[in-house]
Amino acid sequence: MANATLERRMEAETATLLKSMLDMELQRIRKEFGFDVAMLVGVDTRIFATSIPDQLTAPQYRLLNVVKANLPNICAELSTEAMRLSLTQYEYGATVIAQVSERSFLVLLSGKQEITKMGATVAHVQHAAAVLGHVFQQRPMTPEVLSGYDADTQEELRRLSRQLFVEKFDESPQYLRNKEIHSYLKAELTKAVGIGSVQEVLDVSFNEVGTSSAYMKDDQWLKLLDIVVAKVRAHGGDILADRCARAWIPEVQRKLKAFV
Numbered sequence: 001m002a003n004a005t006l007e008r009r010m011e012a013e014t015a016t017l018l019k020s021m022l023d024m025e026l027q028r029i030r031k032e033f034g035f036d037v038a039m040l041v042g043v044d045t046r047i048f049a050t051s052i053p054d055q056l057t058a059p060q061y062r063l064l065n066v067v068k069a070n071l072p073n074i075c076a077e078l079s080t081e082a083m084r085l086s087l088t089q090y091e092y093g094a095t096v097i098a099q100v101s102e103r104s105f106l107v108l109l110s111g112k113q114e115i116t117k118m119g120a121t122v123a124h125v126q127h128a129a130a131v132l133g134h135v136f137q138q139r140p141m142t143p144e145v146l147s148g149y150d151a152d153t154q155e156e157l158r159r160l161s162r163q164l165f166v167e168k169f170d171e172s173p174q175y176l177r178n179k180e181i182h183s184y185l186k187a188e189l190t191k192a193v194g195i196g197s198v199q200e201v202l203d204v205s206f207n208e209v210g211t212s213s214a215y216m217k218d219d220q221w222l223k224l225l226d227i228v229v230a231k232v233r234a235h236g237g238d239i240l241a242d243r244c245a246r247a248w249i250p251e252v253q254r255k256l257k258a259f260v
Helices: 015-032 058-081 119-136 151-171 173-193 195-209 218-236 238-258
Strands: 037-042 047-051 085-090 093-101 104-110
Touching (some): 037 058, 151 173, 195 218
Antiparallel strands (some): 093 104
16 A cells, blocks of 8 residues: 555654653663663652663662652752753762753663763763653644754654654554544445455455555545445445445544544
């Protein structure tokens, strides 16, 4: 099918998908940049998302406890002093804190790194903070919005939206809506043309539209209905086709609106 060759991406349309996207980016930051813990924290000390290994070593655990104990002071300083970036060396390791938005910050902990050797890493962290800021504020992935970022940040946002599609598309409102419409239409079409013909009619109709049921848009569903009704007309005559059209079209339109 024509659309199968396109590179699919997805935005965080629900709270669940938003959390998934934040978790994905935090995990990437932690693993790629050599940190032990990555957290997205609000200035009110709320922790919105984290990436923490299943087991922490004793130094990592002590560093995490030190940072968590100091979070109220850190957040107060970040909020009142409009701090954009903070590097701190503790006995057990180093922390990097970067501003994500006016009310949130990226907090990174490493028991292995020293701040004197983190120049290149800090640049990566600043890009990552911009990516998290975009996702956290639920900004759109339009070319106009993306053009406001540098090339590295744009590419990471595209990569992240691709990953979200691969891992979470079957939880998206679009997928759930399309699954419901497809099931409804298949059941109704079975009544009209019989179980032996229904799959062939659907396969040919989706091929004519140019995509599969999972990725259908509103206008494509309406086009598909016209195609299916025409095939019912050829199969069973005008009376049957007109009756199906009167029942199916309003119901599919209702289902499309119900998921807006």
